[in-house]
Amino acid sequence: MRHGSIPGAHGRVRPLTLYGDPVLHAAAGEVTDFGPELATLVEDMFATMYAAQGVGLAANQVGEPLRVFVYDCPDDEDVRHVGHVVNPRLVEVDGVVVRGPEGCLSLPGLEAGTERHDHAVVEGFTMTGEPVTVHGTGFFARCLQHECDHLEGTVYAERVTGWRYRRLRRQVEKASWRRRP
């Protein structure tokens, strides 16, 4: 993303990795090189997220096992939040636990009620290495928890419980995109 430009405008849309791809089920590695390749990755991630009409995207969803996510996500007050975080750490999660509909670009077309805290704080860095803190409430807090989970190798389906989980599993089995061994 160049200064003053629209995020993703110069990016390349990359193929999305899908549920079952090993890169989604392993913890991503710390970013140590804050050079131009990282800027390109962030730019490509915005382009990919917008092309897929998502509200957040983690780097392992485009096959890069690195701790980076991007977001363009509303909260429950319809305030829009746009940004990226490198080497994020979920430093606070609190508030009431809300079960709400959650989906993921790596499980296209599916959604399931998932429990998340109503408030989350993420600390990390920008692509140029500046420290950044992101506060989220409501749906945006859900997004921050979802993206931090991705970088630990956890997909939201693994947070769904009971009949909701069983229904989601059946839907995954039937999905046209499902990876078959």
Ligand SMILES: [Zn+2]
């Ligand atoms: Zn996701």
